[in-house]
Amino acid sequence: MSDILDVAVRLAAVFVAFLVLPLVLGQTEHKVMAHMQGRLGPMYAGGFHGWAQLMADAVKFAQKEDIVPAGADRRIFQLAPAVALLPYLLVLVVIPIGPGNAVGEFIDAGIFFVLAVLGIGVLGSLMAGWASANKFSLLGGLRTAAQLMAYELPMLLAAASVAMAAGTLSLPGILEAFHWWWVPWQIVGGLVFFTAGLAELQRPPFDMPVADSEIIFGAYTEYTGLRFALFLLAEFAGIVVLCALTTVLFLGGWHGPFGADGLGPVWTLLKTALLAFVVIWLRVSYPRLREDQLQKLAWTVLIPLALAQIALTGVVKVVIQ
Amino acid sequence: MAIPGSGLAKGLAVTLRTMTRRSITDQYPDVQPELPPRTRGVIGLFEENCTVCMLCARECPDWCIYIDSHKETVPPAAPGGRERSRNVLDRFAIDFSLCMYCGICIEVCPFDALFWSPEFEYAETDIHELTHERDKLREWMWTVPEPPALDPAAEEPKELAAARKTAEKLAAQQAAEAEKKQEDEA
Amino acid sequence: MTGTADVTALAANAHGFLSPAGVEILFLLVGIVTLGAAVVTVTTKQLVHAALWLVAALGGLAVEYLLLTAEFIAWVQVLIYVGSVVVLLLFGLMLTKAPIGRSPDADSGNRWAALAVAVAAAAALVWVVVDAFRATWIDLDGAVQGSTKVSGESLFRYWVLPFEALSVLLLAALVGAIVLSRRDIDGGTKKQPGTTGKAGKADKGGKH
Incomplete structure (x- = not known):
């Protein structure tokens, strides 16, 4: 019986994190972005510096009418937000936040699981883009798919480098094998992974699929109310997942300068938060690239860098053995 | 050519620096904004100076100034003199739903009856109520800031010079009279 | 949980077809769903729906791999087929012709030939698999046989x-x-x- 209880508690914890962290991140984005632009951001909801703004947004979204366009493919249109959101929930289950057993569910081929399931999220955008019966949506879907060709390969290669270094595919296993000098050793791979991850999440400067000034809101143009909110939640959950994943793979997860035993989860969360800040920071600082510029960046910069990182990893690995 | 990526770093630095500075947003309904001293918020009317010459109403590009008046005859100042007629203002209203705040009325007023006031909180829920009558325009007159002081070495304003001249003349006359009286008494 | 494990162990010992374990029933059910999705994939007249049913079929296949303890293969299946190949397929469909609703001209004239080829291929595969493994049973309680380590060793050794x-x-x-x-x-x-x-x-x- 304690087995079931244990699993239930773990899943509940992951679910709570899945609901809370994206909200915290969204509020942070509101505020950080505002201050980086010399504004204040939300100030009213909740009283103190608008801390409840996203909850107010959620209430607003819940009240809105759920519209399905007349020409849309009804079922697929309604299913798409779930397909976009669920993969991130699944990925969050396997990310270790502390030493020992502090992980939702141990999976042997953790990296593969994470990358595979993250790839499914793209299907949600594609389904939404196609089923909306809207040309802007279709363009957004097309751009989403085109983008996949740019980020998928460098992301896999960069992750493969870490797996080579650690000699395992499991995320807790990688953290067990981590030493501090892995950070400089794998830094190039980390940068490639993070950049490719940004492209996967369609975050600026790689937000061509949702480019609101060109194609309204890409695949999400026709969505209203809760379904739209689910897409937004998917975006923020995606940021949390990407940052946590980069932390685990390249920044040593729960390892810290001191107190690794007790403070493990704190270190993980701290590094994740730092990376999330960088994601927001990049959004504020850089203009949007074109789709072909992303392809060029990926195929002429990211992939060669990732391959070089793999070569370096192999050489160092052989030398220290 | 600089180091590759230095432009990217510069962009990041700009946003980070901005974040550490105070934001420039005014929290208006909670905190009153600090307006520049000569803010052109609304037009105030100093009725006493108005002679109903209608210049403002005629020059207004939007025709948003409404003026009604009638003539009154004033009894002669000195017995046996001629009766004078005088314009009396009945209505002076500005429709601020039409006004485009060009300020031409203020510029053309030859008698300094119209002024810019920094007051700006006069929104209404009905567009008809934006036509403000003379009493309201007069209230705004009291919010008009004092005219800026003259330069230290500036010439005296014409009005003051004229008034002083008259006063000096009067004083000299009185002094002369008093002297004459003293001489007579002596 | 422990109850199920006991039943599995019993079934693994008995290897009886008449007393299926929970895992075996699940395997069969998922297999039926996968087969159904695959059939719909080739029979539906809505092109994009066909691609999405293909996702269901490939995903079902991944679950089957998982049930056979081939964890690594399962995730590779999801990563390559669901995450990339189907996305490329959808991309191609959207670029060319992806109307919402049925496309009456989607029928191919040589569908009977295709059916024959499919049946022949399926028969050959089933025959090969049955001939190769016959009555081999996976021991669910022992060491995992499809883990990354095992797959890697057999792949790069043999x-x-x-x-x-x-x-x-x-x-x-x-x-x-x-x-x-x-x-x-x-x-x-x-x-x-x-x-x-x-x-x-x-x-x-x-x-x-």
Whole structure:
């Protein structure tokens, strides 16, 4: 019986994190972005510096009418937000936040699981883009798919480098094998992974699929109310997942300068938060690239860098053995 | 050519620096904004100076100034003199739903009856109520800031010079009279 | 949980078809769903729906791998087929022709030939698998037989030659794709495919 209880508690914890962290991140984005632009951001909801703004947004979204366009493919249109959101929930289950057993569910081929399931999220955008019966949506879907060709390969290669270094595919296993000098050793791979991850999440400067000034809101143009909110939640959950994943793979997860035993989860969360800040920071600082510029960046910069990182990893690995 | 990526770093630095500075947003309904001293918020009317010459109403590009008046005859100042007629203002209203705040009325007023006031909180829920009558325009007159002081070495304003001249003349006359009286008494 | 494990162990000992364990029932059910999705994939007249049913079929296959304890293969299946191949398929559909609703002209005239080929292929595969494994049972309680370590060891110890041969084949396909997608090669300019000339505008997609 304690087995079931244990699993239930773990899943509940992951679910709570899945609901809370994206909200915290969204509020942070509101505020950080505002201050980086010399504004204040939300100030009213909740009283103190608008801390409840996203909850107010959620209430607003819940009240809105759920519209399905007349020409849309009804079922697929309604299913798409779930397909976009669920993969991130699944990925969050396997990310270790502390030493020992502090992980939702141990999976042997953790990296593969994470990358595979993250790839499914793209299907949600594609389904939404196609089923909306809207040309802007279709363009957004097309751009989403085109983008996949740019980020998928460098992301896999960069992750493969870490797996080579650690000699395992499991995320807790990688953290067990981590030493501090892995950070400089794998830094190039980390940068490639993070950049490719940004492209996967369609975050600026790689937000061509949702480019609101060109194609309204890409695949999400026709969505209203809760379904739209689910897409937004998917975006923020995606940021949390990407940052946590980069932390685990390249920044040593729960390892810290001191107190690794007790403070493990704190270190993980701290590094994740730092990376999330960088994601927001990049959004504020850089203009949007074109789709072909992303392809060029990926195929002429990211992939060669990732391959070089793999070569370096192999050489160092052989030398220290 | 600089180091590759230095432009990217510069962009990041700009946003980070901005974040550490105070934001420039005014929290208006909670905190009153600090307006520049000569803010052109609304037009105030100093009725006493108005002679109903209608210049403002005629020059207004939007025709948003409404003026009604009638003539009154004033009894002669000195017995046996001629009766004078005088314009009396009945209505002076500005429709601020039409006004485009060009300020031409203020510029053309030859008698300094119209002024810019920094007051700006006069929104209404009905567009008809934006036509403000003379009493309201007069209230705004009291919010008009004092005219800026003259330069230290500036010439005296014409009005003051004229008034002083008259006063000096009067004083000299009185002094002369008093002297004459003293001489007579002596 | 412990109850199920006991039943599994019993079934593994007995190997009886008449007393299926929970895992076996699940395997069968998922298999039926996968088969159903696959059939719908080839019979539906809505093109994009067909691609999405393909996702269901491939996902069902991944679950089957998982139930056979081949965890690594399962995730690779999801990563490559669901995450990339189907997305490319959808991309292609959207680029060319993806109407919402039925497309009456989607029927192929040689569907009977296709059916025959499919049945023949399925029969050959089933025969090979049944002949190879016959009554082999996976011991669910023992060491995991499909883990990354085991897969990697068998792949790089016993199957290196086929692995490398496949790699060469894929590389040849890649080079071929690049050659086909570059129009400036066969024309007046005598550029070699290997030279690092400025890439054409249209070949970015074709490379993948």
